[in-house]
Amino acid sequence: MARAVTARRPSLKERFRGVSEILTEVRGQLMGKIGLGLIVFFVVVSIFALLTIPWDFYIEWNDRKLWEEYPEVVPPVWVSHFGVPVAQHVSKIMSEPTETMLYKRPKDYNGITLFGYTTIYRLRYRLKDPAFPQGILIMFEDVAINNFTYRGKLIRPDSISVGVHVLLHRPDGKVLLINEPTPRSLTEIASAKTVRFDDAYVANQILAMYPGTNMTKDYATSNAVKLAFGVYEDGVIKPLRGTYEVELIVTYLARGVSLEALKNVIEAGEIGVREVKMVIEGSAYGLMGTDSYGRDIYRALLYSFPVELVIGFIAAVAAVVIGLMMGVISGYYGGWVDEIIQRVIDIMGAIPALPILILVGAALQERGASPWMMLFVIIAFLIIFGWGGLAIIVRSMTLSIKSEPYVDAAKTLGASNIYIIFKHIIPQIVPYAMASLVFSVPAAVLTEAGLSVLGIRHNLPTWGTVLADARDYVYAGGSYGVWWWILPPGILMGLMSVAFVFLGLALETIVEPRLRRR
Amino acid sequence: MVDFIVRVEDLRVWFPVARSFIDVLRGRAKLYVHAVDGVSFFVREGETYCLAGESGCGKTTTGRTIIRLTPPENVVSGRVLFKPKKEVYEYIATHVPEAIVEEEGAVDVYRVPSKYIKPLRREMQMIFQDPFGSLDPRLRVRDILEEPLIIHNMGEGHEERLERVIKALELVKLTPPEEFIERYPHQLSGGQRQRVAIARALILNPRFIVSDEPVSMLDVSIRAEILEILDELRRKFKLAQVFITHDLALARYVCDRIGVMYLGRIVEEGPVDDIIENPLHPYTRALVAAIPEPDPENRKKLRELRIKGEVPSAVHIPAGCRFRPRCVAFDENAWVQERCRAEEPELIEVEPGHRVACWLYSKA
Numbered sequence: 001m002a003r004a005v006t007a008r009r010p011s012l013k014e015r016f017r018g019v020s021e022i023l024t025e026v027r028g029q030l031m032g033k034i035g036l037g038l039i040v041f042f043v044v045v046s047i048f049a050l051l052t053i054p055w056d057f058y059i060e061w062n063d064r065k066l067w068e069e070y071p072e073v074v075p076p077v078w079v080s081h082f083g084v085p086v087a088q089h090v091s092k093i094m095s096e097p098t099e100t101m102l103y104k105r106p107k108d109y110n111g112i113t114l115f116g117y118t119t120i121y122r123l124r125y126r127l128k129d130p131a132f133p134q135g136i137l138i139m140f141e142d143v144a145i146n147n148f149t150y151r152g153k154l155i156r157p158d159s160i161s162v163g164v165h166v167l168l169h170r171p172d173g174k175v176l177l178i179n180e181p182t183p184r185s186l187t188e189i190a191s192a193k194t195v196r197f198d199d200a201y202v203a204n205q206i207l208a209m210y211p212g213t214n215m216t217k218d219y220a221t222s223n224a225v226k227l228a229f230g231v232y233e234d235g236v237i238k239p240l241r242g243t244y245e246v247e248l249i250v251t252y253l254a255r256g257v258s259l260e261a262l263k264n265v266i267e268a269g270e271i272g273v274r275e276v277k278m279v280i281e282g283s284a285y286g287l288m289g290t291d292s293y294g295r296d297i298y299r300a301l302l303y304s305f306p307v308e309l310v311i312g313f314i315a316a317v318a319a320v321v322i323g324l325m326m327g328v329i330s331g332y333y334g335g336w337v338d339e340i341i342q343r344v345i346d347i348m349g350a351i352p353a354l355p356i357l358i359l360v361g362a363a364l365q366e367r368g369a370s371p372w373m374m375l376f377v378i379i380a381f382l383i384i385f386g387w388g389g390l391a392i393i394v395r396s397m398t399l400s401i402k403s404e405p406y407v408d409a410a411k412t413l414g415a416s417n418i419y420i421i422f423k424h425i426i427p428q429i430v431p432y433a434m435a436s437l438v439f440s441v442p443a444a445v446l447t448e449a450g451l452s453v454l455g456i457r458h459n460l461p462t463w464g465t466v467l468a469d470a471r472d473y474v475y476a477g478g479s480y481g482v483w484w485w486i487l488p489p490g491i492l493m494g495l496m497s498v499a500f501v502f503l504g505l506a507l508e509t510i511v512e513p514r515l516r517r518r
Numbered sequence: 519m520v521d522f523i524v525r526v527e528d529l530r531v532w533f534p535v536a537r538s539f540i541d542v543l544r545g546r547a548k549l550y551v552h553a554v555d556g557v558s559f560f561v562r563e564g565e566t567y568c569l570a571g572e573s574g575c576g577k578t579t580t581g582r583t584i585i586r587l588t589p590p591e592n593v594v595s596g597r598v599l600f601k602p603k604k605e606v607y608e609y610i611a612t613h614v615p616e617a618i619v620e621e622e623g624a625v626d627v628y629r630v631p632s633k634y635i636k637p638l639r640r641e642m643q644m645i646f647q648d649p650f651g652s653l654d655p656r657l658r659v660r661d662i663l664e665e666p667l668i669i670h671n672m673g674e675g676h677e678e679r680l681e682r683v684i685k686a687l688e689l690v691k692l693t694p695p696e697e698f699i700e701r702y703p704h705q706l707s708g709g710q711r712q713r714v715a716i717a718r719a720l721i722l723n724p725r726f727i728v729s730d731e732p733v734s735m736l737d738v739s740i741r742a743e744i745l746e747i748l749d750e751l752r753r754k755f756k757l758a759q760v761f762i763t764h765d766l767a768l769a770r771y772v773c774d775r776i777g778v779m780y781l782g783r784i785v786e787e788g789p790v791d792d793i794i795e796n797p798l799h800p801y802t803r804a805l806v807a808a809i810p811e812p813d814p815e816n817r818k819k820l821r822e823l824r825i826k827g828e829v830p831s832a833v834h835i836p837a838g839c840r841f842r843p844r845c846v847a848f849d850e851n852a853w854v855q856e857r858c859r860a861e862e863p864e865l866i867e868v869e870p871g872h873r874v875a876c877w878l879y880s881k882a
Contacts, residue, residue: 405648405651408587414636
């Protein structure tokens with residue numbers, strides 16, 4: 001007899017029959033394949049970003065000081081593969097001087113006078129392409145400012161006089177002193193930290209290099225870096241290729257302390273410069289170039305992946321779940337519940353969401369709300385104003401499913417309303433809700449980006465923020481040529497939309513079987 | 519007093535007609551569709567009682583109301599008494615004593631709040647007209663049949679429930695069951711679907727079922743088969759049944775007693791053979807006259823259909839006898855006309871068990 005049928009629990013696959021059916025359907029279509037592939041790409045990159053970038057990267061991003069050493073508004077380095085001449089970006093941390101010397105009496109060295117205990121840090125730099133670096137920057141990363149005793153006397157760091165000279169040795173043998181060497185105390189050095197390329201000071205030396213020409217001081221000042229790395233000929237500056245050397249010379253002198261003793265405490269690391277960073281800002285940086293603060297756009301874009309996905313998913317999933325539940329409740333229970341829900345939706349529909357969001361955002365910005373708070377408010381707005389449309393459609397679907405005889409049959413069997421809703425009504429609506437979800441994700445992402453561009457900044461580095469920064473730069477008189485700043489975030493947003501829209505179009509055939517071609 | 523299992527007493531089911539906002543402002547009276555307007559009858563244990571009548575006469579609403587599918591707010595008056603099994607009776611007696619009608623040993627179905635209705639549901643089931651709509655297209659046969667068991671927490675575990683599902687499929691002759699158990703409704707024929715629906719109604723072992731035109735949407739060729747299964751199971755489980763149909767020939771084949779409904783009221787009631795051989799009410803007469811004649815010799819005779827006009831709207835029921843505007847006997851019998859216009863006739867017993875609601879048969 002028929003006892004051969006084995007009793008078994010429905011397998012996992014059967015329980016998620018709906019989902020696997022949907023996946024099969026999606027994979028069967030070119031659009032579905034592209035969409036799924038892109039979404040997999042976004043998820044993989046997001047995981048990579050989460051693993052490689054700290055979650056609080058936004059703090060670093062918004063700290064302008066940290067980005068000082070990077071070249072500003074430069075394209076990515078890979079432009080060199082397309083024949084664009086690129087001056088390399090070099091950054092080197094040195095904890096040991098290349099050379100130390102002891103000058104007991106003043107000594108002339110390449111046109112400057114050295115006196116005292118002298119440490120020299122050298123950095124070689126090869127300029128291969130005909131391009132100009134953006135500048136030279138010396139940063140004292142670690143300066144020890146302890147007191148020490150010498151012959152029973154207490155010597156304080158502010159009584160140590162420090163001379164800082166930065167020399168640029170050019171391939172043609174000429175040497176430029178790029179900073180004005182005023183002797184300062186060690187304490188001052190420790191707090192100032194950076195030594196910059198002094199345009200006006202260098203300009204004077206440049207003018208002396210070209211005595212016969214009609215070069216003006218202003219011209220030399222505003223093109224000082226270019227002139228330092230180039231040759232002036234007939235009114236144009238040509239990059240001077242070859243090997244340069246940047247030389248940082250730090251001399252220490254303390255009244256009443258023997259130089260040997262000073263040398264010993266400095267070499268022991270008790271006092272003086274322990275670590276310097278020497279930077280030659282190139283004319284290209286990183287995988288995606290930099291913005292007007294020298295920030296690495298690549299890192300912002302990467303950090304954005306998980307953030308955008310989270311914004312899109314939380315906003316879309318929450319709106320769809322709320323819309324689905326509200327629609328089902330509204331349609332199934334009817335009566336005053338239905339009336340209340342529908343009127344709320346009508347009211348929400350009549351409220352101008354975007355202007356209100358802009359106002360709320362501006363108020364929050366004014367009060368210095370944290371980035372996460374801003375993001376939370378934006379997502380909350382997207383959810384609050386996002387569920388209504390779906391709820392109306394789900395309600396009408398529920399009304400028609402509710403009147404199916406099998407719902408009556410379930411009632412006769414004694415099924416509760418909750419049981420009927422979850423077993424008989426929601427399963428019918430889920431495919432539609434899925435498709436709606438898929439379209440809501442890019443909508444949420446684009447709204448978030450749009451808000452950034454409109455000035456509601458949450459200050460997290462996202463595609464929208466990067467794009468908004470680029471807009472600010474261009475509006476402030478910058479060139480539209482900053483393609484590495486404008487295109488990538490735009491393309492990424494577009495790709496994300498395309499991914500979800502393609503997936504949605506593939507899902508549409510599930511929702512509307514008449515569209516099926518097979 | 520007859521030993522009934524279900525008794526309907528003066529049941530009125532009215533559905534409000536939606537008014538527009540402007541109508542409400544103008545203070546227009548709320549209108550109702552009088553779907554069922556004073557119906558009383560009873561069903562004995564193991565008996566099949568037919569409700570017959572044309573579309574819109576309220577027979578389906580009556581059936582749905584007995585099974586408590588009509589929202590309580592639409593049941594304007596009357597009551598539905600049902601005698602459940604002892605355990606269920608006691609369960610209701612302890613939880614909702616006010617729903618018990620002690621002198622009858624029955625439960626007033628509409629006084630049981632939905633919270634406590636579940637055990638009662640097990641006792642009274644319904645077979646729906648449309649086998650294409652009454653099965654959820656997303657569920658397999660096994661899920662459909664397992665559903666009532668899960669809802670009522672019957673059967674220890676999946677295996678035992680599956681055992682019962684297989685038995686139920688064998689009962690309705692869907693054999694071998696393993697061939698059907700994994701199928702979806704769209705993979706079944708209409709007859710097979712209706713058999714699944716019957717199996718679903720019977721898997722809970724009810725005492726009473728309402729069959730709402732169970733074969734009217736099936737091909738003629740498989741109707742007999744379904745009716746046979748239904749009849750066999752009815753006998754086997756001693757089921758009481760309310761069988762709703764518009765087909766008097768079918769009613770004669772299936773039922774013991776019949777109630778002919780017109781515009782929300784029973785106009786004639788009695789043993790089915792009596793009614794069809796000797797219809798008394800002018801409406802029943804017209805219905806019986808409309809039964810197709812199986813004898814080819816008689817077909818050529820021109821039959822007179824003794825009815826006129828159209829069914830009036832159930833919103834505005836004619837005053838007096840509600841059949842009057844369509845009644846040919848009314849025109850022919852001037853002596854009753856006054857009463858017909860003035861008063862609604864009650865059911866009067868003219869022969870033992872045969873009752874009719876018509877002033878023509880009123881002795882007084």
